[in-house]
Amino acid sequence: MIDELLLHRSIRKYKDIPIHDDKLQNILKAGIRASTTGNMQVYSIIISKDPNVREKLWEIHFKQDMVLQAPVILTFCADFNRFNKWCKFNNALPGYDNFLSFFTAALDALLVAQNICIAAEYYGLGICYLGTATYNADKLIDLFELPTGVVPVASIVLGYPDEEPHQPDRLPLEAVIHHEKYVDYTKETINQLYNLKENLEENINFIKENNLETLAQVFTDIRYTQIDNEFFSKKFLSVIEKQGYLFNF
Numbered sequence: 001m002i003d004e005l006l007l008h009r010s011i012r013k014y015k016d017i018p019i020h021d022d023k024l025q026n027i028l029k030a031g032i033r034a035s036t037t038g039n040m041q042v043y044s045i046i047i048s049k050d051p052n053v054r055e056k057l058w059e060i061h062f063k064q065d066m067v068l069q070a071p072v073i074l075t076f077c078a079d080f081n082r083f084n085k086w087c088k089f090n091n092a093l094p095g096y097d098n099f100l101s102f103f104t105a106a107l108d109a110l111l112v113a114q115n116i117c118i119a120a121e122y123y124g125l126g127i128c129y130l131g132t133a134t135y136n137a138d139k140l141i142d143l144f145e146l147p148t149g150v151v152p153v154a155s156i157v158l159g160y161p162d163e164e165p166h167q168p169d170r171l172p173l174e175a176v177i178h179h180e181k182y183v184d185y186t187k188e189t190i191n192q193l194y195n196l197k198e199n200l201e202e203n204i205n206f207i208k209e210n211n212l213e214t215l216a217q218v219f220t221d222i223r224y225t226q227i228d229n230e231f232f233s234k235k236f237l238s239v240i241e242k243q244g245y246l247f248n249f
Contacts, residue, residue, distance in 0.1 A: 004121050009167045011126025014069040014159035023123055024072065027158075031116035036108045042080050042101075043109035045116075046144055048073040053143075060139045061132040061155065070157035075133065075140060076113045078105030080244075081149035096149075102245040106153045113154050126161035129154060135232050137239045148244040169197050 024047075032041065048054055049072055058067040067073060080096045087094040095101075117127045133140065133155040140152040175193040185193070197203065198215045206218060220226070241247060 001118070001122070004118065007167070008121065009165055010128040011157075011159075011161045011163060011165070012064075012066045012128055013161070013163040014066060014071070014126065014157070015162045016069070016071075017160045018071045019125065019159065027116055027119040027123065027125075030119035031112045034108075034111040034115040036111065037104045040083055040104075041108065042078065042083050042096075042105040043112055044077045044079040044082070044150060045112065046075040046077065048075065056143055057155075060136045060143065061130050062135075064130070064132075066128060066157050067130070069162070070159035072158040074113070074116065074156050074158060075144065075152055076109040076154045076156075077146065077150050077152050078102055078109050079150045080105055081147050084149055097244050097246055099245065099247050102151065102240055106151075109153050113156060116158075117156060120158055124160070125158055128157050130156065134236050137236055138242075141239065141243070146243070151240055151243045151245070169200060171197065 028045070031045070036042075048057060054068055054073060057073055058064070061067050080094070080101055084094045084096060113129075117129075120127050133152050137152045140146070140155075141150075144152075146152070171193055194215075203215050203218070207213070207215060210218065210222060212218060212221065237247070
């Protein structure tokens with residue numbers, strides 16, 4: 001298991017080979033053994049195999065070709081709908097239409113998603129998270145006909161790899177670990193921790209190609225801009241509230 005985790009990389013090209021149902025079932029069973037708040041399991045997973053559905057998902061996920069190539073797309077949803085109905089059918093009054101409940105359900109869904117990714121890689125499959133699940137959550141809601149209380153929070157593609165990409169860099173362990181209390185970063189420590197990332201040839205080339213000065217500007221000016229973040233934040237918050245979670249206290 002440790003080896004699988006240490007060797008992880010995202011796969012964006014897939015072979016046209018279906019995943020056997022028994023294998024997928026085992027992966028899903030491993031997924032739902034993930035930790036969950038109060039053993040409520042306030043999440044749902046939507047499996048997409050149909051080529052017509054995957055075509056629509058390809059449009060929703062910014063036309064990323066791996067969505068068409070991979071035989072299975074999994075959409076993970078924060079889902080209090082099922083739990084709320086169980087409460088109401090058993091003479092209990094649910095109070096789960098609030099921010100904390102949404103956050104709880106989203107955490108549950110993401111823990112399951114990661115369990116599934118680990119299990120899939122154990123079986124020799126490749127995975128890739130699709131951040132566009134939150135960008136276009138409204139379109140996923142319409143496609144899957146999701147009721148009140150159900151919000152998409154993550155999607156992954158799942159299939160047999162058709163590439164062997166190099167493993168992406170990570171910050172050194174000391175960049176993210178704090179002992180007993182949080183120790184804030186100085187300019188000197190920031191420079192040390194990001195030195196390797198900033199001096200990778202691919203990153204240096206990307207900076208030059210875009211006429212930028214630093215790698216940080218690649219993130220702030222191109223990849224995750226303030227304008228985009230604010231736009232998709234407002235859009236996603238609107239979707240969450242439309243699905244029944246109230247953030248006004």
